[in-house]
Amino acid sequence: MxxxxxxxxxxxxxxxxxxxxxxxxxxxxEQTVRALTDHAGISQPAVSxxxxxxxxxxxxxxxxxxxxxxxxxxxxxxxxxxGWMKLYGAFWLERIGRLERLLERMDE
Amino acid sequence: xxxxxxxxxxxxxxxxxxxxxxxxxxKVWRALTDPELLAEWLLPxxxxxxxxxxxxxxxxxxxxxxDGTVNCRVLEIDPHRKLRYAWVVGDMAIDTVxxxxxxxxxxxxxxxxxxxxxxPEQKPNFGGARYGWKMMGGKLVELLAKAG
Numbered sequence: 001m002x003x004x005x006x007x008x009x010x011x012x013x014x015x016x017x018x019x020x021x022x023x024x025x026x027x028x029x030e031q032t033v034r035a036l037t038d039h040a041g042i043s044q045p046a047v048s049x050x051x052x053x054x055x056x057x058x059x060x061x062x063x064x065x066x067x068x069x070x071x072x073x074x075x076x077x078x079x080x081x082x083g084w085m086k087l088y089g090a091f092w093l094e095r096i097g098r099l100e101r102l103l104e105r106m107d108e
Numbered sequence: 109x110x111x112x113x114x115x116x117x118x119x120x121x122x123x124x125x126x127x128x129x130x131x132x133x134x135k136v137w138r139a140l141t142d143p144e145l146l147a148e149w150l151l152p153x154x155x156x157x158x159x160x161x162x163x164x165x166x167x168x169x170x171x172x173x174x175d176g177t178v179n180c181r182v183l184e185i186d187p188h189r190k191l192r193y194a195w196v197v198g199d200m201a202i203d204t205v206x207x208x209x210x211x212x213x214x215x216x217x218x219x220x221x222x223x224x225x226x227x228p229e230q231k232p233n234f235g236g237a238r239y240g241w242k243m244m245g246g247k248l249v250e251l252l253a254k255a256g
Contacts, residue, residue: 089125092221093125096125096219096221098148101149102139102145103135103139106135106139106145
């Protein structure tokens with residue numbers, strides 16, 4: 001599959017519900033639509049619609065099995081962002097990671 | 109205070125991040141403005157003073173294509189809320205502005221970070237639009253690191 005255009009990726013991840021679904025797939029691994037729905041607090045059709053947007057942005061893959069559809073995150077979908085992030089963003093991401101660790105060590 | 113921090117095409121491209129930190133804005137502010145603390149997370153810093161107009165540099169080891177110096181000047185400082193400085197890297201012809209904005213939240217601080225003014229040609233992969241990139245929490249950051 002062709003990588004999605006960056007603006008499609010930003011649009012897909014710009015929505016907090018979709019971002020939460022994507023982050024859940026990233027952290028928890030493959031999930032069924034039902035499991036995602038139980039966690040998301042929105043209707044199953046709404047979850048499916050959001051997953052469809054993530055899929056067309058290349059961020060998730062689906063795997064039908066019986067009556068269930070399983071979804072998983074596809075890190076390759078982020079590659080069009082990585083070109084930009086590599087040049088200018090990776091620096092800040094790494095530094096903010098260090099800032100967070102420093103804040104943990106600092107006195108109040 | 110004016111709110112004309114909107115990026116226009118003539119100002120170039122903007123990289124924008126948002127982080128939820130589990131620490132109070134006052135503490136985050138110290139990490140952003142104390143040279144000793146800056147050296148621990150950002151880069152060793154020479155001459156930073158919390159005054160508009162103050163010039164300072166970040167210095168680190170030279171890197172292929174970079175002499176290790178970032179020339180900076182404080183453009184705006186609003187304690188515990190906003191810090192904006194020019195961020196100029198000569199060797200790479202990067203003439204940008206970095207803005208940190210702090211907002212208190214129930215659990216700590218929402219830290220927004222923007223770096224604006226990248227020239228379009230410094231952005232080889234994408235054309236045109238302004239891209240905002242917001243990340244809540246660290247998982248996407250980790251994933252990007254893996255994808256990279």
